[in-house]
Amino acid sequence: MRKRKVAIIAGVAMAAMLTAGCTAADTGPTGAPSGDEAWTPSGPIKLIVPYGAGGSTDTIGRLLADKMEDILKVPVVVENVPGGVGAVGVQQVYNAKADGQTLVMASGSIQTIVPHTTDLGYDPYDMTFVASTHESVAARFVPSSKPWKTIEELVDYGKDPKNTLIDVTSGGFGLPDIGTKLLSAAVGGLNYRPLATDGGAESVLRLLAGDADMGQNSASTTMQYVESGELRPLLIESASWPELEKLGVPKSSDLYGYTIVNPSSILAPPGLPENIRSVLENAVKVALDDQAVFDKMAATHELVRFKTGEEARSYAKQGYDLYGPIIKEVLG
Amino acid sequence: MDSLNFLLDGFATALQPQNLIFAFIGCVLGMAVGILPGVGPIAGISILLPMSFYLDPTGSIIMMAAIYYGAMYGGTITTVLLNVPGEGSSAITAIDGYAMAKQGRAGSALGIAAIGSFIGGTIATILLVLAAPALAQVALTFGPPELFALLLMGICLLVGLGSRSVLLSLLSGVMGLAIVLPGMDLFAGTPRLTFGNLELLSGLNFVPIIMGLFGMGEVLHHAHLRFVDTRAHAKATAIITKKDLKESSGAIARGSILGSATGLIPGIGTVAPTLMSYALERKVSKHPEKFGHGAIQGVAGPETTNNAYANAAMIPLFTLGIPASPTIAVLMGAFLINGLTPGPKLFVSEPTLVWGIIASLFIGNLILLIMNLPLVKVWVQIIKIPYHLLFPLILVFMVVGSYSVSHSMFDIGVLIVFGILGYIAKLVDFPIVPVALTIILGPMLEKSLRQAMQLSGGDPSVLFRGPISTIFIVIALIIVSFPLWSRILPKRHRRLVPIDPDSDK
Numbered sequence: 001m002r003k004r005k006v007a008i009i010a011g012v013a014m015a016a017m018l019t020a021g022c023t024a025a026d027t028g029p030t031g032a033p034s035g036d037e038a039w040t041p042s043g044p045i046k047l048i049v050p051y052g053a054g055g056s057t058d059t060i061g062r063l064l065a066d067k068m069e070d071i072l073k074v075p076v077v078v079e080n081v082p083g084g085v086g087a088v089g090v091q092q093v094y095n096a097k098a099d100g101q102t103l104v105m106a107s108g109s110i111q112t113i114v115p116h117t118t119d120l121g122y123d124p125y126d127m128t129f130v131a132s133t134h135e136s137v138a139a140r141f142v143p144s145s146k147p148w149k150t151i152e153e154l155v156d157y158g159k160d161p162k163n164t165l166i167d168v169t170s171g172g173f174g175l176p177d178i179g180t181k182l183l184s185a186a187v188g189g190l191n192y193r194p195l196a197t198d199g200g201a202e203s204v205l206r207l208l209a210g211d212a213d214m215g216q217n218s219a220s221t222t223m224q225y226v227e228s229g230e231l232r233p234l235l236i237e238s239a240s241w242p243e244l245e246k247l248g249v250p251k252s253s254d255l256y257g258y259t260i261v262n263p264s265s266i267l268a269p270p271g272l273p274e275n276i277r278s279v280l281e282n283a284v285k286v287a288l289d290d291q292a293v294f295d296k297m298a299a300t301h302e303l304v305r306f307k308t309g310e311e312a313r314s315y316a317k318q319g320y321d322l323y324g325p326i327i328k329e330v331l332g
Numbered sequence: 333m334d335s336l337n338f339l340l341d342g343f344a345t346a347l348q349p350q351n352l353i354f355a356f357i358g359c360v361l362g363m364a365v366g367i368l369p370g371v372g373p374i375a376g377i378s379i380l381l382p383m384s385f386y387l388d389p390t391g392s393i394i395m396m397a398a399i400y401y402g403a404m405y406g407g408t409i410t411t412v413l414l415n416v417p418g419e420g421s422s423a424i425t426a427i428d429g430y431a432m433a434k435q436g437r438a439g440s441a442l443g444i445a446a447i448g449s450f451i452g453g454t455i456a457t458i459l460l461v462l463a464a465p466a467l468a469q470v471a472l473t474f475g476p477p478e479l480f481a482l483l484l485m486g487i488c489l490l491v492g493l494g495s496r497s498v499l500l501s502l503l504s505g506v507m508g509l510a511i512v513l514p515g516m517d518l519f520a521g522t523p524r525l526t527f528g529n530l531e532l533l534s535g536l537n538f539v540p541i542i543m544g545l546f547g548m549g550e551v552l553h554h555a556h557l558r559f560v561d562t563r564a565h566a567k568a569t570a571i572i573t574k575k576d577l578k579e580s581s582g583a584i585a586r587g588s589i590l591g592s593a594t595g596l597i598p599g600i601g602t603v604a605p606t607l608m609s610y611a612l613e614r615k616v617s618k619h620p621e622k623f624g625h626g627a628i629q630g631v632a633g634p635e636t637t638n639n640a641y642a643n644a645a646m647i648p649l650f651t652l653g654i655p656a657s658p659t660i661a662v663l664m665g666a667f668l669i670n671g672l673t674p675g676p677k678l679f680v681s682e683p684t685l686v687w688g689i690i691a692s693l694f695i696g697n698l699i700l701l702i703m704n705l706p707l708v709k710v711w712v713q714i715i716k717i718p719y720h721l722l723f724p725l726i727l728v729f730m731v732v733g734s735y736s737v738s739h740s741m742f743d744i745g746v747l748i749v750f751g752i753l754g755y756i757a758k759l760v761d762f763p764i765v766p767v768a769l770t771i772i773l774g775p776m777l778e779k780s781l782r783q784a785m786q787l788s789g790g791d792p793s794v795l796f797r798g799p800i801s802t803i804f805i806v807i808a809l810i811i812v813s814f815p816l817w818s819r820i821l822p823k824r825h826r827r828l829v830p831i832d833p834d835s836d837k
Contacts, residue, residue, distance in 0.1 A: 052658065053378030059665045062381055080378070081739045085516050087530045088740065117522050118533065166787065173521030195786045196519045198599065198779075201654050201661065205598055208652075209472040211787055220668060224653050224675040299671045331522065 039276045041101060044075040047266075048104040050089025052082040056220060056300040057264055060133055061105040063296050067287035072279075085172070086110035087120055090267065094122045098269040100276035108136060108262035109174055112319035116327040117173060125317065128272035129265055131284040132312035134302040136262040137241040138175060139249065140183070141222060141231045142214045143207045151234040151250065154214060155183075158190035165192040168203040168212035172196070173330060176203070176216035179237045179252075179260050181326050186256035207231060216260070219243070219301030238262065240303065261319030264302075265312040281309055335461050342687030346695050351394055351688065354387075355696045358395035359703065362402020367410055368733060372420075372539075373403035375736065377662045381669070389670035390685050394692040396666050400659055401453055401642040401693075404602075405700055408445045408635055412438055413714050414726055416547035421602040421638040423542050423768055424610045428623060428630030430550075435626050438712045443572030444628055445635035446704040448584045452640030453697040455588040456595060459644060460690060464651045470596045471648045476783035477795045479599060481804035483777050486604060488811040489611035490769050501766045508770030511536060519782055531742040538771050540734040540747040545764045547730055548747060549754020551723045556755070571708065580632035583613050587636030594637075595644025601657055603772045605641050606634035643693055649674050650686060 045068070049061045058080065065076040081089035086106065093104040111124050140151070148154040158165045169176040177194060184190040195212050197203045204221045206212040208230060216237055223243065225231035233244050236251045237260040245251075253259045266284060268277065287293055288306045297304045307315065345351060365376035377396045384392035407422035412429035425445070432441040459467065514525040515535030526532035587609050594605035613633040614623045623630050648654045653675030655661035667674045672682060679686050714722075734747040757764045788794035796802045 053374050053381075053662055055661075056665075056668075058378065059381060059669055062378070063669070079739055080375075083531050083534050083738050083740055083742070085533050087533055088738075091530060113521075118516075119528060120530065121528075164789070171518045171521075172516060177521075193786065193789060194519075195783060197783070198518070202599060205472065205652075205654055206475065209475055211475050220664075221653065224673050224677060227677070228675075295671075296669045299669050300665070301668070 039100065039273075039279045041072050041074045042099075043101060044077055045072065045100070046102050047076055047078050048089045048093055048102070049078055049080050050082065050086040050104060050106060050110065051080065053080050056136075056302050057105055057107040059300050060264070060297045060302060060304070063293055064105075064133060064284065064287055067290060067293045068283050071283045071286050085114060087114060087118065090124060090127075091120070091122060093267060093269055094124075094127060096269045098128070098272040100268065100272060100280055102269065103130060103280070104267050105133075105264060106267050107264040108316075108319065109172075111263070111265060111316040112261065112323055113174060113178070113327065115320065116324050117331065124267070125313070125320075126270045128268040128270060128277055129309040129313040129316075130268050130272075130277055131281045131309055132263055132265045132307035132315070133284065133288060134264050134297065134304045135315075136218050136238065136264075137236075137244075137301070137303050138179065138216050138218055138238040138260045138262060139222075139233045139241055139244055140179065140214055140216050140235040140237060141207060141226075141233050143210055143212075144230050144232050145210050146213060146232075148234065149232070151255065154234055155187045155190065158184075158192060159187060161191060163191055165190065165213045166195050166211070167192045168195045168197060168206045168215035170197060170199045170203055170217075173327060175260055175262055177330075178323055178326055179216040180214075181330070182258040182260075183235075183237075183252070183256060186252075186258060204231070223301060238303070258322075261315065261322065263307070263312060263315050263319070265316055277309060338683055338687045339461055339691060341684065342689075342691035343694075345390060345684055345688030346394065346691035351391055351692065352695070354391040354395040355398050355692050356699055358398025359402040359696055359699045361395075362399035362404075363406035363409075363700075363703075365399065366403035366406020366408075366422075368729065373400045373659045374662055376403065377659065377666070381662070381666060384666050384670060389667075389672060390688050392670070393663070393666055393685075393689055394696075396663055397646070397689060397693065398696045398699075400663065401449075401639055401696060402700060404638045404642050405446065405449050405635075405704065408449075409442065409711050410729075412441045412445070412631070413711065414547065414722075415550045416726055416730060417542055420538060420542065420772070421606050421641075422635075423546070423603065423772075424606050424634045425631055426546055427610070427765060428625075428627050431624065431626035432628065432631065433715060437626060437628075438715060439571045439708050440573065440576045440628065441631045442708045442711060443705060444576055444580050444584075444632045446701055446708070447572075447577070448580065448587060448632045448636035449639035450697050450701040451584050452588045452591050452636035452638075453643045453700075454694060456592040456640040456643035457690065457693040457697070459592050460647050460650070460693070464647050467596050467647055467651075471598050471652060471654065473798070473800065474597045476780045476787060477797055478801045478804070479597065480777065480780035480784055481795060481801035481808070482597070482600075483604065483773055483780060485804045485808040485811070486608045486611065487769070487773055487777065488808040489615060490607060490766070490773075500763050504763045505766035505770045508767035509774045511541065511767070512538075512771050512774045518779060519786075531740065534738075535775070536746055537734075537737050537743055538768075539737050540743045541750045541771060542768055543730045543734060544747045544750025544752075545754035545757070545767060547726065548751025549758055549764070551726055552751060552755035553758040554719060555723065556759075576628055580628050582616070583609075583629040583633040584636045586612060586616070587633045588640045591637035591640025591642075592644040595641045596647055598648060598654060599776070601772075601776070602638060602641055602659075604776065605637050607769055607772065609633040609637035639697070643697075646690075646693070650678065650690075651676055653678075 047061055047065050049058045062078050065078045068076045090104050090106055090110055093102050096102040142148050157163055167180050200217055201221050203215050207215055222231055226233055233249045236244050236249050239259055285306050361376055376399045408425055410416045411422040411426045412433050415426050415430040417423040417426050429441045514532045516533050517524045523533055590609050591605055594600050610630055613629040614620050645657055645660050649660050655664045664674055731744055734743045737743055784794050
């Protein structure tokens, strides 16, 4: 039994490798969307992940695609299109035929920040929101080698004009930068300067090394250091973060009146007929209702929960509207 | 002593039949993605990621790790035989590896790469067993100023590489820097020199650039010359000799150390250490003029380094839970979806799994060696294919490979443009190696310097904040001032003769 399983896996793996280069060609023309109530996909569905392989969005996308295959009875192929910090993959789907065969898994910044910083040539909010699978948690951390035990102590230190905090960010102008801006505005001005890095893992390193004083980060690289006591979480900046709430970490929404919104949405081309959209939306819901799938997704430390297309849209828009003025101010 | 006991238990896990099969499958798949240009280990591992859903965690992680280091070796094959680097980490091997193939020594080049890879990988894994926790601290002390100093030293070592004139090399290097300027600015988060083009937002991919400059340029040039190289065919199956081994032993030893050490440094990537190894070998060689003309050290050093790096890069993952490279980040994803958080706690909570994986690194390296030494004879048959059949095949591979990097037609355009540039460079004998070097090192240099300045608020003295960075910068200064010394000591002048990889035609 074992042997057979291994042989099958080997075979599938070989086939996957061979087709890796040509998956784009798989999704051929599939006929115009019909007006039938019970839409069924007419061929393989392509789920574009507009980032490189391996991130949490990619992992969740692959787990989702795997389950949706069982539900929709057609292959669901994940394709990484990492160009343009996510903009190219979303653009491909924006320009694709609105027949339900092409979807994109867009994570937060491409819906909330990049449209403000970059002329994309398209508006993500013209697209059809199918559903949402997860959002990212975020909290402000300091290394335990630094003296601050509470967010108030950190803020008091940063407000003193004699001091400058080094705020480690995940590069570009992203949610960590926006979190610090919002905190600074709420407390009447912090003295800090950013230290840009390539992302969450590198920013944790700079905190552990003591190069940086504070930084906003998500869960996958921080939780073990919270447990070992090397990182001290001072403020939850996303809507929630259950593990940290249990430790009694306060929320920015309670103390300073702001929340970092970082949702991931599954988007389809503009004008996707509702009968198709609802079938896909339901498939996502059924996939997330499966406890095994849910647990695997939750293991990425993202906040996994199903949202309808409409909920996903208004939630993303909330972030878009909140961040716009801040980004305009920074970019001048 | 404890570590060794755990390791023995680990071997008991890794030697279970199904885990052995997983290691074997991983090595084969890794070789396959390494050989296919453009499809790297990242793509290979992430395609298999959902499979860990159905397998037990130990088996799937053993397989994915094997893909990673298997690809390091697979990339060498097309590089040596066809001058098509299947992997960035093999790009520098192209210079001497392909020159060796043209001399009919492809078998030697591939053989020494297999042996070097095995030794490098094994030494790095021994380090992981013996000293991982202590070494993990290195990752923390290596901040932006230290990384900048190291890269500065590396780029100084590389000045003058692959050219008949230092001035042409510099020009070529600056062109490489210009190519990597467009993209999203890491620090401001706004587009830089993208001219409204979305594809340029992430910058140009270096895989199609390197394949174009080296591989496609070579193919076009051969077609232009109607060049039929019969020498390569005659002796293509020449296998590795004792002399080869003796000549390479130093390079393999240095590559093992260099790869193991750089594996601890987060953010340096797989490619830069191989460049440094090449430069180092050329500096220490008694015959630097042989580099570019089939010096076996120019193959042995970088190939040892990239496998040592691949195995050593597991150290920050296991001990800090920090992925040191993008491929390791994908591997970390495999841990996470199995409910395992990499980090020091994992050694305590899941010793069977962790030590099983470590033991599998030894086994995987051995599998690769056993598999590859006999296979060398098969691989070298590739160059016996007549050029009029082989070249179109290579072009197809390069186009598919470029496309698969990010599923974008744009990258095929990049490949063709740089292929034509590579061809023109061949015609006018313009050095292309420095372009490739600065494309890889340039962005890292920029990032680490700007980060260092952000840290200090613009005070350059941060570059001398500790002994590590100070030592590297001093060495860099010594290297740059070397021409002055050679004027004073004329007999050492020979060491500075720039090499020209193509003058043997």
